[in-house]
Each structure stands twice: as structure tokens, then as C-alpha cells.
Amino acid sequence: MSQQGGPKKRRGSAFTELLSIFLHLDHRLPVLEASAFLFFSGVLLFSSVSNGDASSAFSYMAGPGGLSLTSLILVVLILKNLASGWGNDFEKGTMQTFLTYPLSRGKVFLARLVSSLLVPLGLLTLAQFSAVFLIAPSFAQAHFGSLLLGFLASLTAPLLIAALVVLAVLWAKSGGVPFAVGLVAYFMILIFSAFLFSMGSSGGYYYLVWAVFFINPIYAFSSYFNNQAWFGYYHLVPTYAQAVGLLAANLLLSLVLLAVGALLFVKRTEA
Amino acid sequence: MDRSSRATVVFRAGTLLIAIALAFGLISYMSSLTVSGYHGDQCFHNYGYYYCDNVDVAPVGTYTVLSSWNPASPQQMYFLNMSSTPVGAKVYLLNTNQTAFNVWIANRSGLPLANVSFNYGPQKLAWFSDYVASHRQEVAGQYDVSGTSVVVKYFVPDVEPLMAVLTNGNTQSSLNLTYFATNIAVMINPSLGFRAAGYLAASGAVLAVLGAVLKRRGAGRSGGSPTSSSTSP
Numbered sequence: 189m190s191q192q193g194g195p196k197k198r199r200g201s202a203f204t205e206l207l208s209i210f211l212h213l214d215h216r217l218p219v220l221e222a223s224a225f226l227f228f229s230g231v232l233l234f235s236s237v238s239n240g241d242a243s244s245a246f247s248y249m250a251g252p253g254g255l256s257l258t259s260l261i262l263v264v265l266i267l268k269n270l271a272s273g274w275g276n277d278f279e280k281g282t283m284q285t286f287l288t289y290p291l292s293r294g295k296v297f298l299a300r301l302v303s304s305l306l307v308p309l310g311l312l313t314l315a316q317f318s319a320v321f322l323i324a325p326s327f328a329q330a331h332f333g334s335l336l337l338g339f340l341a342s343l344t345a346p347l348l349i350a351a352l353v354v355l356a357v358l359w360a361k362s363g364g365v366p367f368a369v370g371l372v373a374y375f376m377i378l379i380f381s382a383f384l385f386s387m388g389s390s391g392g393y394y395y396l397v398w399a400v401f402f403i404n405p406i407y408a409f410s411s412y413f414n415n416q417a418w419f420g421y422y423h424l425v426p427t428y429a430q431a432v433g434l435l436a437a438n439l440l441l442s443l444v445l446l447a448v449g450a451l452l453f454v455k456r457t458e459a
Numbered sequence: 460m461d462r463s464s465r466a467t468v469v470f471r472a473g474t475l476l477i478a479i480a481l482a483f484g485l486i487s488y489m490s491s492l493t494v495s496g497y498h499g500d501q502c503f504h505n506y507g508y509y510y511c512d513n514v515d516v517a518p519v520g521t522y523t524v525l526s527s528w529n530p531a532s533p534q535q536m537y538f539l540n541m542s543s544t545p546v547g548a549k550v551y552l553l554n555t556n557q558t559a560f561n562v563w564i565a566n567r568s569g570l571p572l573a574n575v576s577f578n579y580g581p582q583k584l585a586w587f588s589d590y591v592a593s594h595r596q597e598v599a600g601q602y603d604v605s606g607t608s609v610v611v612k613y614f615v616p617d618v619e620p621l622m623a624v625l626t627n628g629n630t631q632s633s634l635n636l637t638y639f640a641t642n643i644a645v646m647i648n649p650s651l652g653f654r655a656a657g658y659l660a661a662s663g664a665v666l667a668v669l670g671a672v673l674k675r676r677g678a679g680r681s682g683g684s685p686t687s688s689s690t691s692p
Contacts, residue, residue, distance in 0.1 A: 208464040220471070221478035228482035315479075 202289045203299060209286075210303035214269045223265050223308065227315035230257040243413035245331035249316060249338025250406045256342070262312050263346045267370045269304035270353045275363015293454045301446070305350055313339070337435065341406045344438045348403075349374045351445035358452050377403060389424055397424045398434075405435040462677045470670025476663030480656045487652030 277283040277300075286296055316339055320328045328335060349370050356366035381404035388396030389411075401408035408431040411424070426434065 205464065208468070212467070215471075217471075217474070221474050224475055224478045225482045228479050229485055232482070232486040 202291050203295055206286060206289050206291065206296065207299045207303060210273075210300055211307065214273050214303045215307065219265075219268075220307070220311070223261060224311055224315070226261050227258055227312050228319065230261065231315050231319040242331050242334040245328075245334035246338035246341070246409055246413060248320065249335050250342045250409065258312060258315070259342055259346060262308055263349060263371070263374050265308045266305055266346060266350050267353060267367050269308070270350055271357055271363040271367035271370060273304055273363070274300060274354070274357045275361075275366065278357070278361040279363070294450060297450045297453045301354075301450075309343070337409065337432070340439065341409055341435055344405055344435065344442070345374060345377045347439065347442040348377070348445075351442045351449065354446060354449040355452070358449055358456075381407060392424065394424060398426075401426060401431070401434050402438060405431065405438050408434045463674060466670050466673035466677055468670070469673060470667055473663045473665070473667030473670055476659050476666060478663075480659035480663055483652050483656035483659060487656060 277286065287293065289296065291299075317328075317335070320335060352373065353366045353370040356369060357363060360366060381400045384396055385400040385404075385407050387393070388400060401411075408426050412426050412428055412431045
């Protein structure tokens with residue numbers, strides 16, 4: 189590596205070099221391509237636009253309860269990268285090699301996160317938005333806000349799981365168990381939010397319903413758009429601002445958990 | 460980033476574009492398939508899926524499935540079913556023994572804005588789709604069920620939902636039209652999709668080849684001239 193650029197340039201080069209190594213490890217030749225293929229085909233095949241309003245724009249992105257093919261592929265891809273990739277780094281000791289780069293531990297964490305999490309997210313974002321702009325450009329422009337909210341709402345469960353898996357990997361220093369737990373937790377979020385929502389909304393249990401809204405904001409938006417008040421419990425239906433607030437709070441929770449993971453990674457003394 | 464990493468990034472960008480092009484190509488191909496055949500009781504087969512729902516009128520006898528795809532339209536034409544919660548869907552009209560029927564596009568008062576009479580046949584149905592597609596701006600958001608026997612709602616994604624009334628003129632009771640709606644909603648315009656796939660595949664191939672050449676050249680340079688690497692302190 190060139191020594192002429194000074195320490196700042198060296199650090200930048202070291203970051204990109206480490207990032208390219210992580211990218212290579214996380215996304216070996218067919219993996220990223222297969223994911224891209226599945227994202228784009230899944231979005232084009234299984235998404236649907238119903239009646240052209242903001243509600244259908246939200247549903248187009250979020251899907252029923254967030255359980256869509258693209259969401260599942262994203263979760264599996266992220267879990268593979270985070271749990272297996274990071275787990276292997278700890279188990280095989282390659283993390284020690286990565287820590288010898290002239291970078292802070294925070295930067296190493298960031299490079300790993302960009303490769304494992306942000307690259308799949310970027311790919312999915314590209315697939316979702318390019319597809320809807322290709323299919324219905326005017327519709328996409330008219331309801332871009334709702335599309336964006338739907339997209340962010342569909343990311344809440346995968347991001348929460350990703351943050352929890354990062355913590356689990358750092359705690360367990362292995363990937364096998366966090367992978368399995370992450371996958372189970374993802375389905376638990378989807379299944380239990382459906383179950384608890386139906387229980388809470390039919391019984392008028394305010395806190396239960398709002399707990400579901402917080403864990404899975406798709407339900408908050410669905411209730412808002414459909415004015416869904418089962419058995420006349422209209423006080424359970426959130427306002428638009430409340431639904432957006434719940435979404436923001438959920439995303440913030442994931443970010444806080446990731447920040448805790450970064451702190452744990454930075455503060456720990458051994459690799 | 461060193462030369463080898465850069466070559467790898469270029470190569471992977473190329474393969475990624477090719478993968479996306481394959482997805483577009485596949486969906487475009489599926490969108491362009493001519494739907495044919497009728498299977499089972501109130502079910503039909505399309506794009507590898509069986510659809511048994513959203514049947515409005517029980518079909519009798521042998522049917523010819525007409526594709527509603529309009530290749531001349533720049534936008535996908537959506538035909539919605541008549542259920543209370545319509546999904547974006549393609550509807551395939553099936554006709555048993557009618558040789559002619561009229562098509563009205565009606566306003567909220569039920570007054571026909573367009574009255575198109577044509578013989579039964581796929582090309583005529585395509586023409587009907589073409590008419591709606593070409594007039595969708597002027598008829599957007601003006602339509603509702605007019606109370607006649609068969610109503611098909613149209614949804615063009617970039618305008619308001621449209622509705623059209625199908626009847627065979629004054630003898631509505633003898634009209635034997637039925638339709639199916641699939642839940643496979645978002646298909647793309649095949650010509651547009653194939654074009655996008657072509658561009659993506661071409662640029663992906665260029666990038667992949669470029670990346671491979673750069674990588675090989677980089678490997679040849681580092682392996683082929685041992686003196687060049689021995690000059691560093």
C-alpha cells in the first residue's frame with residue numbers, strides 16, 4: 189500500500205480495503221446476484237397495487253404484516269451475513285487479523301455493518317423503488333411518501349432482528365445459535381403481532397394493541413388507513429402522526445441496539 | 460483500494476446488473492405470455508398459478524381466454540374484479556356464445572361516454588383496452604357502477620380508477636360474459652421490460668468483461684514482472 193498519502197489517506201484506504209474484504213466474504217459470487225434476482229423478481233411478481241390511493245401505496249411496499257418474499261430473503265441474507273459471517277470471524281480468529289488494520293474498532297464495526305446490512309438493504313431499496321417507478325411512475329410520484337413509509341415499515345422487523353443478532357453474536361462469539369434464534373424471532377414477531385393484534389383489538393385492550401403497533405408498525409398504518417376498529421373500539425386506531433411516531437420509535441430502537449453493539453465491540457478488550 | 464479490488468468491484472457490478480436483467484427478462488416473458496386454456500371448476504391456470512377465486516359468474520362450457528394486454532399502451536392496463544376489496548389484477552374476459560357485445564364507458568350517472576360495438580374476438584378486446592388506454596386521461600375519475608348487469612372496473616395506476624360497463628346492448632340478460640381476476644397484479648409492460656433487460660444485460664456484460672480483463676491484466680502485471688515489485692523499500 190502506498191505510504192505517500194499520509195495517515196488520513198492510509199486510514200481511508202484501509203477502510204475501503206477492509207470493506208472490500210468483508211464484501212467479498214459476505215457476498216461471494218452467486219449470493220449477491222441471486223439475491224438481486226430474487227428481490228427484483230419477487231417485487232415485480234408478488235407486489236400489488238389495489239386502488240391507487242395512499243393506502244395501497246403503503247400496502248404495495250409493506251405487504252400483509254410484512255411477510256413477503258423479499259422481506260424473507262432480506263432477513264435470511266442479513267442473518268447469514270451477521271450471524272455466520274461475524275460468528276466465523278470470532279470462531280476462526282480472523283477478527284484478530286481485521287483488528288490489525290490501522291483503524292479504530294468502531295471503523296471495523298462500521299465496515300462490517302456496511303457490508304452485512306447496508307448492501308442488502310441498498311439492493312432491496314433499489315429493487316423496490318425502481319420496480320414501482322417502472323410500473324407506475326405517476327402513481328409512485330403521487331404517493332412517494334406513503335411508499336417510503338411502507339418501505340420503512342417493512343424494514344422494522346428485519347432491522348430489529350439484525351440489531352438483536354449483532355448483540356447475540358458479540359455476546360456468544362459464535363454464529364450458529366444467533367442465526368437460529370434470529371430466524372425464529374423474525375417469525376415470532378410476525379406471527380405474534382398478528383395474533384396479539386387480533387386478540388387486543390377484539391377485546392379492546394389498548395396497551396396490547398399499541399405494543400403490537402410499536403413492535404410491528406405495519407399494523408399501526410393498516411389500522412390508520414383502514415380505520416380498522418374492531419367491535420367499535422375506535423380509540424385503538426392511531427392517528428397518522430402516531431403511526432409515524434411508532435415507526436420512528438421502532439427504527440430508533442434498532443439504531444440504539446446497533447449502537448449498543450458497536451459500544452460493546454469497541455469496549456471489549458479481546459477479539 | 461488496489462487495482463485487483465477495483466477490478467473485482469467492476470466485475471461484480473457487471474454480474475449484478477446481469478442478474479437484475481435476468482429478473483426483468485423473466486418477468487417480461489411471463490407478462491408477454493398468451494393466456495390460454497381453462498382448467499377445472501372456476502379455476503384457471505396462468506403464469507404457473509391456479510386461480511380459483513374472484514369468479515363472478517360460473518363459467519359453462521369451453522372458453523377461450525382473451526388476453527387483455529395491450530402492447531401499444533405505454534402503461535400496464537389493470538382490470539379489477541368486482542369484489543368489495545378489489546386487488547390490482549388482470550381480468551380475462553371469457554365469452555361463450557356471444558358474437559357481439561357493446562361496451563360502454565359510463566359516468567357516475569350511468570350515461571355512456573363511449574359506445575363501442577364490436578365482434579367477439581381477442582383483437583377487438585385488445586382494441587377496447589386500447590381505447591381505454593388512449594382515453595384514460597379524459598375519463599379518469601369519472602366513473603361508477605351504472606346499475607347494468609356486468610361491470611368491470613379498470614385501474615390504470617397513474618390515474619384514478621376507471622369503470623366500464625359491458626353489456627350486449629338492450630338484451631342484458633342474454634349476455635353471457637364472465638371474467639376472472641388474478642391476484643398476480645404487478646406485471647410489467649413486456650416491451651418496456653425486455654428493453655430494460657437488454658440495456659441492463661448489455662451494460663452488465665461490458666462491466667463484467669472489463670472487470671475480468673482488468674483483473675487478468677493486473678495479475679499478469681504483478682506476476683509477469685517480478686522486478687517491479689522488488690523496488691519498494
